[in-house]
Amino acid sequence: MDGDEQLARAELRRQIGRLEAQLGSLFADAFPRLRIDAGVAAVSSEPRALGLGDLEAIRDSLATRIGAARRQLQERAELETRNRELLERMLDAPAEHKWLRISRTDVGEPGCGHWHSRPRLGPLGMLMGWWRVRVSSGCPLSGRLAAVERERQESP
């Protein structure tokens, strides 16, 4: 009986190891687009050899977390696909998507850039219907940010 239980505990520990690897992989895949909650409540405040019940609870919680993480990733991927399709439509017809702004994050790409449907020549373009998509130049350079910070510190 005890031998059977020990085997069962060993099998549960093996399953926990496999699930932890899957969760770690999902966590890394999602970053930085999505923050996956990988937390599974501790069953003990101090380290100890766990019984079958506790090991089962951890295994089940990890499996639940993985299910939730996969759903989150799937939903995010669908949203990014829809945003990419919207971006293509905006690029084809900027005037039909006035003032719409889509960031690189919205389409699942790294960086700080965005696409923005804006009128050419300001108010005149608005009146004449001259719309175009402007692509931002990306993330601010660290040197520029440092200069702004210096100016702020120097100003009274």
Add this chain to the structure above:
Amino acid sequence: MGAGAADSELGWEPSSTFGWVAPHVSAEFPGLGISWIEVDGKPGRSPEPVERRLHETSNRFYGAHAIHLRERPIPWAYRVFFRQIGLDPDRTRTPVEQLALDRLQDGGFKTRGLPADALTIATIETGIALRAFDAERLEGALCIRDSAPGESLAGRPGELSHGTLVIADEQAPAGLLFGATGEDRGVGRGTRRIAIAAVQVDGVPQIAVDEALWMVAATLEAA
């Protein structure tokens, strides 16, 4: 199972000593082990080369490393072991993940003096969980076992709950397996000889443990 000198096939000196693991604990956790080395050294400010090494290590470690840490075999092995002993590694961090988090929050690995800086460098480089004890205050060989009724950890109020996994010497628990170190066994002002212990879990190769211990020893001896 007694303590004995490990084979130092690579010629690393000082060679590590294997501690024992209580048989029923070992049966539950195959691959769990402890080994340690002793080096002359006292706590204090890290010399300039150690601080420089810490700084260089900081410069090579970015946020992306921290995110992908849990996918690497050794940090993953410790995470799994934490789960298996009832700890949540996202709350009670594994040693290497705690250092990674501190690195991101502080903007670099802050110097905390010796021996802490030596342990930081070795843990970040290898992923191995390391502990420091005052070698002259340890009684005999180190081991991993579960606590007996009535045992406590010096400096912590109350008794350890029965079955808590501890690192112990031949007299008493020296610290939780992952967690607090007993005040009477920890490195303090009077320490002149330091025992560096590495806790090995299933999936962690012996060569990584030897390398971590050797790195700490080399850092402390050079200081």
